[in-house]
Amino acid sequence: MEMSAGAASFSVFDGLKATKSPCAITNFECRRQSQLISLPCVKAVSAPLKPPTAVPVKRSKVEIIKEQSNYLRFPLNEELETEAPNINEAAVQLIKFHGSYQQYNRDERGGKSYSFMLRTKQPSGKVPNKLYLVMDQLADQFGIGTLRLTTRQTFQLHGVLKHNLKTVLSTIIKNMGSTLGACGDLNRNVLAPPFPFARKDYIFAQETADKIAALLAPQAGSYYDLWVDGEKIMSADPPDVVEALKDNSHGTNFEGSPEPIYGTQFLPRKFKVAVTVPTDNSVDILTNDIGLVVICDDEGNPKGFDIYVGGGMGRTHRMEHTFPKLAEPLGYVPKEDILYVIKAIVATQRDYGRRDDRRMARMKYLVHEWGIDKFRTVVEQYYGKQIEPFQELPPWEFKSYLGWHEQGNGEHFYGVHVENGRLKDTSKKVLREIIEKFNLSIRLTPNQNLILCDVRSSWMQEISRSLRQGGLLHPRWVDSLNITSMACPALPLCPLAVTEAERGAPDILRRIRKMFDKVGLRTSDSLVIRFTGCPNGCARPYMAELGFVGDGPNSYQIWLGGAPNQSRLAQTFMEKVKLQDFEMILTPLFRAWKLRRMAGEPFGDFAIRVFVFSP
Ligand code: HEM
Ligand code: SF4
Structure with missing residues (x-):
């Protein structure tokens, strides 16, 4: 395993082409440093060091696959060459980093018919005209004829056959798209409000998203080797990104490594960053590993960022030590420092996040285990400065701008x-x-x-007329329940789905509207409803006012109490509720809301007040 310049270890893995990093520090220094980490506040910051481990730490299988992959090449390259319609387990893990999941159609009986899902990566969801047209065409030519827009501002193409992968990926790359790092244990697509307002704070949030995406993109080149025969088809990174990437003043980098931030091991788990402006919570800011909020001066010029850390959705049924978590305020940094503090947070998770159990590997568990003060202290060591106090923010609003x-x-x-x-x-x-x-x-x-x-x-x-003719109705003509609802794809292609989400959602929403009618709620009464086919939470159901999380065939956990502005976690209300019993369970809840809500009280607030905490 590669060690960062400041990290200490006594067995340094010399992965296929990994550089051997010197272990530059002594045991004594390690001990001194580990003591420093437990201090509540940093007075004089210095290069952080990971405490030495006498006993080799158990690592998950995926850690070994990453380590032996020669920076995401082996055995993916070899597996792509075979005649088989699928790739082996190690290659399945690696192809995620290239932006793809291997899937098969679970509706079909008999042998598995394998295909691949491709996910693009575009910060702030920006898609140039030509790329859109190319994606649309690829979906027809090589996919299942549909384009899926995701909860992370990306496209998903489903149903691509293995022998078409290279054609599809190279076409995307040559049209200024990318799938690099859309899945896998690294920084995923960086979210930012996509609205094209000519406003300094929005533009700055979007530019920052671009820079973070560039800073945290894999550098070792396997993506271009595999899919475009080594051609480097990408625009040069801005100078401040290049400088921040190279900087190793505080032990964030693996010196001399082709992968200076990630090393051979990449991160313990996926990593998600969102950037927004005060009040605009279109990005579900608190569900991300890092959430940044642009802070402006009195003239409206961006001057810095408030930073949240440690959000995440995924959990596992019947494992109470796994849980969804809201990100917590870490502090404020001036805008010049943002890329450095991002690197410091990533290095903290890289070096201290758990690598033995993937269920516990997200940064949210590190923040939870350490507490925010210790977490901040360690980040400050990699950052080399103190993080300033978090600046007060106005309340969040959900903005859809339809x-x-x-x-x-x-x-x-x-x-x-x-x-x-x-x-x-x-x-x-x-x-x-x-x-x-x-x-x-x-x-x-x-x-x-x-x-x-x-x-x-x-x-x-003309555009309004054409959209209407294509069935893309103005939001005024769409049921408000549908406008704010989301469902993950689940069956038939997601291997982890235990029940329906996207395919089942429209009917469930119609049934809920009928329940509303029955108890006398108006068409303007609405709530945020989200569905997933398993507890991984791909449609962020734990932030919904009413969340359905698949827990068996045609069966769901019901979560209540998220806020309409996505600022509060929902809580489990009932488990194993069968699809056919929804009317019996939900109608009384809606009736109670109709009869007993306070003026203007949203369903989520009412549910927390009345159902979730009541005996
Ligand atoms: C084979 C496995 C998986 C597949 C095929 C998959 C697929 C997806 C898809 C399709 C989306 C976009 C959702 C949409 O637009 O409806 C998504 C997003 C997401 N995924 Fe997964 N996922 C997988 C595994 C996981 C796991 C294991 C977790 C967590 C433990 C997870 C957590 C999330 C979350 C929280 C999002 C929301 C987007 C965001 O805000 O980041 N996924 N995933
Ligand atoms: S939430 Fe579960 S079922 Fe839905 S896409 Fe994610 S992993 Fe699949």
């Missing part, structure tokens, strides 16, 4: 509601025609919707 809006530069944008992010048939065709005809650029939202940007006033009428 329908028409002015951009602030004379042009308009239109937020298109796409049910569960699935573009198919007429809706897909019509969108393509509009995007092609008006040469529009696109942004994907963190809520499975899509934004048409830079629309001139004279085009608006």
